[in-house]
Amino acid sequence: MCACLFFFDHDNPLEVVLYLFITSLSMAFSNVVIDAILVVQARKDPELGSQDILTLAWLFNGFGGVVGCITAAYMMERYHPRYAFFGFGIWSLIVAVACFFLSSDAEKIVIEGEVLKFSEWSSEVESKQTPSEAEKKRNDFEAARPAPGEEGFSHNFKKNMKAIWLCL
Amino acid sequence: MNVVGLNKFMFAMIQLIGQIFSVVGVVIYGAFLRKVEVRWVLFWNCVITVISNFFNYAFAKRWNLDWGFSDMEFIIFSDVITNALNTAFQLLPLLSMFAKIIPKNIEGTMFAFLTGAWNLDQSVLAPMMGSLINAQFVGVNKDDQSGYSTLCLISLICSIFNFALLPLVALRKDIRKANRERKIQQDILDKESLERKAQRLVKR
Numbered sequence: 001m002c003a004c005l006f007f008f009d010h011d012n013p014l015e016v017v018l019y020l021f022i023t024s025l026s027m028a029f030s031n032v033v034i035d036a037i038l039v040v041q042a043r044k045d046p047e048l049g050s051q052d053i054l055t056l057a058w059l060f061n062g063f064g065g066v067v068g069c070i071t072a073a074y075m076m077e078r079y080h081p082r083y084a085f086f087g088f089g090i091w092s093l094i095v096a097v098a099c100f101f102l103s104s105d106a107e108k109i110v111i112e113g114e115v116l117k118f119s120e121w122s123s124e125v126e127s128k129q130t131p132s133e134a135e136k137k138r139n140d141f142e143a144a145r146p147a148p149g150e151e152g153f154s155h156n157f158k159k160n161m162k163a164i165w166l167c168l
Numbered sequence: 169m170n171v172v173g174l175n176k177f178m179f180a181m182i183q184l185i186g187q188i189f190s191v192v193g194v195v196i197y198g199a200f201l202r203k204v205e206v207r208w209v210l211f212w213n214c215v216i217t218v219i220s221n222f223f224n225y226a227f228a229k230r231w232n233l234d235w236g237f238s239d240m241e242f243i244i245f246s247d248v249i250t251n252a253l254n255t256a257f258q259l260l261p262l263l264s265m266f267a268k269i270i271p272k273n274i275e276g277t278m279f280a281f282l283t284g285a286w287n288l289d290q291s292v293l294a295p296m297m298g299s300l301i302n303a304q305f306v307g308v309n310k311d312d313q314s315g316y317s318t319l320c321l322i323s324l325i326c327s328i329f330n331f332a333l334l335p336l337v338a339l340r341k342d343i344r345k346a347n348r349e350r351k352i353q354q355d356i357l358d359k360e361s362l363e364r365k366a367q368r369l370v371k372r
Contacts, residue, residue, distance in 0.1 A: 031283065036276030039267045046347065050267035051202035054260055055194055062191035069184045 023088075030095065037106045182243065186251045193255030201256060206265045207337040213257035214330040220250040221324040228317035268343050271350065 038057055042049035075084050201209050223246035226232055232242040263282075270278045301322060302308050306315040338346075 028280075032276045032280040035279035035283070039270055039275040039279060042264075042267050046268070046344075048202060050264040051260070052198075054264050054267065055198035055202065058194045058255070058260060059191065059198070062187060062194055065187040066184065066191065069180075069187055073180060073184070 023092075026092070030099075040107055182248060185244065185248050189248050189252035190255045193252035194260065196252070196256040197260045201261065202264070205340055206261045207334055207339060209257050209261045210337055211331070211334055213254070213261075214327070214334070216250060216253050216257060217327045217330060218324065220246060221320065221327045223250075225317060225320040225324050228320040265338070265343070269338065269346070272354075 034057075038053055039050070042053045045052070071087070072084050075081075075087065223242070226235075227239075227242055227246060232239065237245070266279070266282055298319070302315075302319060306318050306322075308315045308319060
């Protein structure tokens with residue numbers, strides 16, 4: 001629909017408003033599906049899954065916004081504004097093509113044959129397990145973890161840098 | 169914009185910086201806040217909102233010039249940085265908490281309801297309420313903008329009421345408990361359903 005703003009001349013602002021309305025409507029459809037898939041996939045880790053997946057999604061959303069802002073500003077400076085709408089139409093087409101590759105597995109928390117790792121933050125109760133047993137398992141997992149500050153990217157980075165420094 | 173001498177290009181640049189800082193906000197959330205209790209994060213968001221609204225009031229009163237900050241410096245500080253902080257302290261914690269409490273099978277509906285209500289609030293209700301307060305009590309219009317600082321003061325006072333809503337935010341242990349209870353209930357229902365199915369098969 002946005003590509004119509006590129007292909008045809010519009011003198012009536014109402015037409016433009018109508019096109020933008022239909023564009024927002026179509027985006028709302030895909031946003032609902034994307035949000036639903038994000039929520040379903042976030043359940044793989046009940047404690048930190050939603051935070052991690054939403055952080056990732058909004059990070060890419062933000063990067064896309066920055067790149068989009070710069071590209072649109074460049075196009076506005078150099079070309080007619082209608083080319084910005086043409087670009088928007090092309091990206092929408094890419095999303096439409098990508099939708100054909102979306103399988104129903106995206107709506108499942110566990111795909112058949114996949115074994116979920118027991119997360120250190122997991123709060124789920126597995127089948128045939130009482131909540132107190134799940135709590136005990138989590139506590140055991142917590143107790144087996146290295147001391148704070150002795151794991152993760154920062155610790156490994158420091159350790160590796162020290163090893164390199166010693167070698168030097 | 170006319171009073172402080174902002175043109176369209178500068179306005180676009182502020183928007184771009186806002187986008188960049190919203191990425192920074194996401195990084196702040198992912199690095200430091202994702203394990204923090206949502207109620208605490210929202211408490212700090214309320215504090216940030218009050219400070220931000222105070223800066224808006226100060227900008228409207230032009231106190232920034234007395235403090236030695238130019239208009240542009242002050243806009244970038246008060247508007248753009250608070251944009252990043254709002255992403256980190258308000259948007260993502262609320263979305264992630266909502267993702268946790270949504271029951272199974274209605275994820276799309278509930279998230280659509282959330283974003284729909286959010287957009288209704290941001291783009292319809294908030295401007296409508298602002299226009300109503302302005303029309304009834306302040307009277308800022310195109311020709312007379314002398315009461316703009318009064319509007320900022322009302323916004324500052326209203327933002328303090330946000331603290332009253334904090335006890336309504338669920339704690340992590342409450343969410344965990346509710347999810348467990350929901351799962352146990354679902355297991356019981358599934359079991360009963362299987363039993364009924366087995367009984368029907370036996371009858372046949």
